[in-house]
Amino acid sequence: MGTTRRALLIGGGGVIAGAAGLAGRRIWLDREPAALPAVDGSGRLLWQNWAATEHSYPATRLAPKSADEAAHLLRRARGPVRMVGASHSFTGLVTTDATLVSLDGMTGVLGHDAATCQASVLAGTRLYDLGPALAAIGQEMPNLPDINKQSLAGGTQTGTHGTGRAFKAVHGGIVAFDIATPRGDVLECSATSNPEVFNAARVGLGAFGVMTRYTLQNHPLQRVKKVTGLRHREELMEGWDDLVRRHRNAEFYVIPFSHYGQLITHDETDEPVRPRGPDTDTDGQMKLKMARDVFEFAAPLRFWTLDRVIADMPDQIAIDEGWKLLSNERSVRNREIEYHVPRENQIAALREVVAAIERTRSDVFIPVEVRSIAPDDAWLSPFYGRESGSIAVHTYYKDDYAFFYTLIEPILRRYGGRPHWGKLNSLKYDDFAALYPRWKDALAVREALDPEGKLLNPTLAKVLRRG
Numbered sequence: 001m002g003t004t005r006r007a008l009l010i011g012g013g014g015v016i017a018g019a020a021g022l023a024g025r026r027i028w029l030d031r032e033p034a035a036l037p038a039v040d041g042s043g044r045l046l047w048q049n050w051a052a053t054e055h056s057y058p059a060t061r062l063a064p065k066s067a068d069e070a071a072h073l074l075r076r077a078r079g080p081v082r083m084v085g086a087s088h089s090f091t092g093l094v095t096t097d098a099t100l101v102s103l104d105g106m107t108g109v110l111g112h113d114a115a116t117c118q119a120s121v122l123a124g125t126r127l128y129d130l131g132p133a134l135a136a137i138g139q140e141m142p143n144l145p146d147i148n149k150q151s152l153a154g155g156t157q158t159g160t161h162g163t164g165r166a167f168k169a170v171h172g173g174i175v176a177f178d179i180a181t182p183r184g185d186v187l188e189c190s191a192t193s194n195p196e197v198f199n200a201a202r203v204g205l206g207a208f209g210v211m212t213r214y215t216l217q218n219h220p221l222q223r224v225k226k227v228t229g230l231r232h233r234e235e236l237m238e239g240w241d242d243l244v245r246r247h248r249n250a251e252f253y254v255i256p257f258s259h260y261g262q263l264i265t266h267d268e269t270d271e272p273v274r275p276r277g278p279d280t281d282t283d284g285q286m287k288l289k290m291a292r293d294v295f296e297f298a299a300p301l302r303f304w305t306l307d308r309v310i311a312d313m314p315d316q317i318a319i320d321e322g323w324k325l326l327s328n329e330r331s332v333r334n335r336e337i338e339y340h341v342p343r344e345n346q347i348a349a350l351r352e353v354v355a356a357i358e359r360t361r362s363d364v365f366i367p368v369e370v371r372s373i374a375p376d377d378a379w380l381s382p383f384y385g386r387e388s389g390s391i392a393v394h395t396y397y398k399d400d401y402a403f404f405y406t407l408i409e410p411i412l413r414r415y416g417g418r419p420h421w422g423k424l425n426s427l428k429y430d431d432f433a434a435l436y437p438r439w440k441d442a443l444a445v446r447e448a449l450d451p452e453g454k455l456l457n458p459t460l461a462k463v464l465r466r467g
């Protein structure tokens with residue numbers, strides 16, 4: 001055998017061994033994480049969040065049927081008492097080994113006022129039930145988040161938001177609420193009744209009491225046109241201000257390791273209904289994962305391949321009532337960090353985040369989400385007093401996410417970002433105190449309602465009490 005042929009064979013063998021090694025590594029990394037025991041040694045049932053980042057085995061589970069019962073139970077319960085909605089927060093807001101309170105028994109629309117377009121809604125109502133219930137009375141929530149699995153209280157307590165320059169986060173529609181406090185009373189709160197509690201607890205991390213009922217300022221039911229399409233990502237970044245101005249709701253996703261992004265817009269229309277087709281999100285994300293698995297260590301090939309696959313995909317159009325279109329299915333389990341920066345900093349921050357991912361994190365394949373949110377006046381709202389732009393980075397649930405804290409968070413903090421209360425971050429009391437102008441006022445209200453700290457688990461104590 002000549003030297004050249006032998007060298008080729010050895011070289012070819014090396015390539016095959018290398019490829020097999022990489023495939024083996026990916027198969028190893030892709031194995032399913034071990035499931036936690038459904039019951040602990042004391043017979044307590046497992047509680048776990050959607051992302052499987054947090055869990056606990058609460059000793060007692062309570063499901064009050066009225067505000068008075070909630071107040072009574074709360075006064076007597078052993079702490080930490082934590083309330084749970086749909087368990088879709090990524091952080092440890094809900095964990096407790098003592099008492100878990102669910103409002104799944106307090107759901108539905110209690111009444112409405114057609115003249116003011118307001119509705120009275122029980123706090124445990126899931127957003128996916130609220131859409132059709134409000135539509136039946138000719139109303140809709142002005143805006144919705146990306147998914148509609150949350151409970152009304154669970155979503156609003158963390159400042160859950162959608163997108164749209166003129167639209168506040170979901171809590172922006174709250175004009176009044178009832179809250180059962182650890183002292184055992186029920187307070188009716190609005191801008192004129194208990195206004196301090198209204199301002200402090202509207203976004204309250206479940207740290208002020210059990211929210212039991214809301215009055216929501218809704219909009220008349222409206223048909224919208226949803227357009228989903230792939231665009232060059234430079235066009236999206238350069239044109240973002242214009243997109244935000246021109247569309248009722250605009251958002252986009254940067255597809256890492258491609259030159260493209262996905263733009264989604266919603267605008268009011270009188271055109272005839274064109275129902276949305278089947279959700280393609282899972283399929284799309286799994287294709288991006290496949291490209292990651294094959295080209296993880298060949299970025300130029302990954303760009304080349306994705307660009308070619310994406311370039312010719314046509315726009316998708318759907319026309320229907322907003323509550324049917326604004327939220328989507330997100331069935332690919334992920335981990336997420338999201339910060340809200342002042343809008344004027346958003347694209348500069350986004351460029352740094354995407355560059356950092358493409359420089360050092362070839363494992364990331366889930367698109368980076370970009371939205372805009374109007375300012376509001378809830379003291380603990382991440383959008384308090386400023387028009388905001390959100391940037392969210394996701395990882396697949398089997399992948400490492402420690403880089404959120406070392407790579408992504410420092411960039412977003414440098415641009416003045418406040419973290420989403422329900423999403424991963426590493427901030428503590430002093431950090432929040434510097435970010436929220438009414439921080440101390442809000443915490444004074446909290447301490448007055450819960451002087452014994454019955455509602456504080458370790459996660460909340462780290463945030464709400466100076467350590």
Ligand SMILES: Cc1cc2nc3c(=O)[nH]c(=O)nc-3n(C[C@H](O)[C@H](O)[C@H](O)COP(=O)(O)OP(=O)(O)OC[C@H]3O[C@@H](n4cnc5c(N)ncnc54)[C@H](O)[C@@H]3O)c2cc1C
Nearest residue numbers: 085086087088089145146151153154160161205206211422
């Ligand atoms: C797939 C996915 C998509 C998401 N999309 C978006 C999005 O588009 N926009 C966005 O902003 N966020 C989004 N999130 C984050 C999510 O909206 C928030 O974490 C939200 O708080 C989850 O609501 P939940 O009902 O699951 O509440 P939980 O996570 O169960 O609880 C959240 C907080 O609310 C408190 N709470 C619950 N019920 C009560 C009550 N009755 N009284 C007082 N406190 C209570 C809890 O104690 C806790 O502090 C998403 C999360 C996931 C997993």
